[in-house]
Amino acid sequence: xxxxxxxxxxxxxxxxxxxxxxxxxxxxxxxxxxxxxxxxxxxxxxxxxxxxxxxxxxxxxxxxxxxxxxxxxxxxxxxxxxxxxxxxxxxxxxxxxxxxxxxxxxxxxxxxxxxxxxxxxxxxxxxxxxxxxxxxxxxxxxxxxxxxxxxxxxxxxxxxxxxxxxxxxxxxxxxxxxxxxxxxxxxxxxxxxxxxxxxxxxxxxxxxxxxxxxxxxxxxxxxxxxxxxxxxxxx
Numbered sequence: 001x002x003x004x005x006x007x008x009x010x011x012x013x014x015x016x017x018x019x020x021x022x023x024x025x026x027x028x029x030x031x032x033x034x035x036x037x038x039x040x041x042x043x044x045x046x047x048x049x050x051x052x053x054x055x056x057x058x059x060x061x062x063x064x065x066x067x068x069x070x071x072x073x074x075x076x077x078x079x080x081x082x083x084x085x086x087x088x089x090x091x092x093x094x095x096x097x098x099x100x101x102x103x104x105x106x107x108x109x110x111x112x113x114x115x116x117x118x119x120x121x122x123x124x125x126x127x128x129x130x131x132x133x134x135x136x137x138x139x140x141x142x143x144x145x146x147x148x149x150x151x152x153x154x155x156x157x158x159x160x161x162x163x164x165x166x167x168x169x170x171x172x173x174x175x176x177x178x179x180x181x182x183x184x185x186x187x188x189x190x191x192x193x194x195x196x197x198x199x200x201x202x203x204x205x206x207x208x209x210x211x212x213x214x215x216x217x218x219x220x221x222x223x224x225x226x227x228x229x230x231x232x233x234x235x
Contacts, residue, residue, distance in 0.1 A: 005062050006063065008059055009063070012059065015048065015052045016082050019045050019048055024090075026048070027041040028041075031153070037228045037231075038225075038227040039224040039225050045090075050083070053082035056078060060075075095219075095221070095222070097224070097225065098217075099221075100226075101215055101217035101218075101222075102221075103214065103215055104197075104213045115130065115188075115208075116213060122160075126208050127208060127210065128160075129150070129205055129206070129208075130213075131143060132204040132205070132206065133161055133203050134163070134165075135171075135174045136177075143219075144183065148183060150227060154231050160183060160184045160186065162188040163185060163188060165187060170187065171185055197213070201218040201219055201220075203222075205218075209234070
C-alpha cells in the first residue's frame with residue numbers, strides 16, 4: 001500500500017513539473033485538438049495543478065508519521081510550494097479574466113465612420129474583429145498569434161489589423177515582426193478619426209457587425225472570456 005501511495009505521489013510530482021513548464025502547451029491541446037473554449041483551455045492546466053498538488057500533499061502526509069500540527073505545517077508548505085512554483089513560472093494576469101469592454105455608440109463612431117467605410121470597400125460585407133495597432137508596439141505584435149488562432153477556429157468571422165503610421169512603411173515595420181501572418185494588415189484610414197476609437201490605448205479591438213462598429217476592447221480588457229464571446233458573435 002505504501003508503495004502505491006509513493007508511486008501516486010511521484011506521478012503527481014511529475015505532472016506538477018510538466019504542467020509548470022508546459023502550461024501553455026496544455027491549453028493549446030484543448031484549443032487546437034479538442035476545440036475547447038478559450039477560458040476553459042486557460043483554466044485546464046490550473047485545475048490540474050491544484051488537483052495534483054492536493055494529491056502530492058496527501059501522499060506525503062500518508063507516508064510520514066507526524067503530529068497533527070506538523071502534518072498541517074508540512075501540508076501547507078508542500079501545497080504552497082507547488083502552487084507558488086507554478087504561478088512564479090506562469091504569472092497570472094487579472095486582464096485574462098476580462099470580457100466586458102465597452103459598447104460603441106453613435107457618438108464614438110458616427111454613421112459611415114472611416115473604418116466602417118474602409119472595411120466595406122476592402123471586404124464588402126464585414127463581420128468580425130479589427131485590431132488597432134502601432135508599428136512597433138510589443139503588445140500589438142504579441143496579440144497576433146491569438147488572433148491567428150481565433151481565425152483558424154472560425155470561418156464565420158473576419159479579422160484584420162489597422163496600423164497607425166504616416167505611410168505604408170509603418171505597415172512594413174509591423175509585418176517584419178509577424179511576416180507569416182495571413183491576417184490582412186492595412187494602413188489605418190483617416191488616422192485622427194480612427195485613433196479616437198482607440199482612445200490612445202494599443203492594441204485596441206473593435207467588433208464590427210453588419211458593417212457597423214458595435215463594441216470595443218482596450219488591451220487590458222481583451223481577456224479569454226472576451227475571446228469566447230467574440231467567437232460566438234457577441235451572442
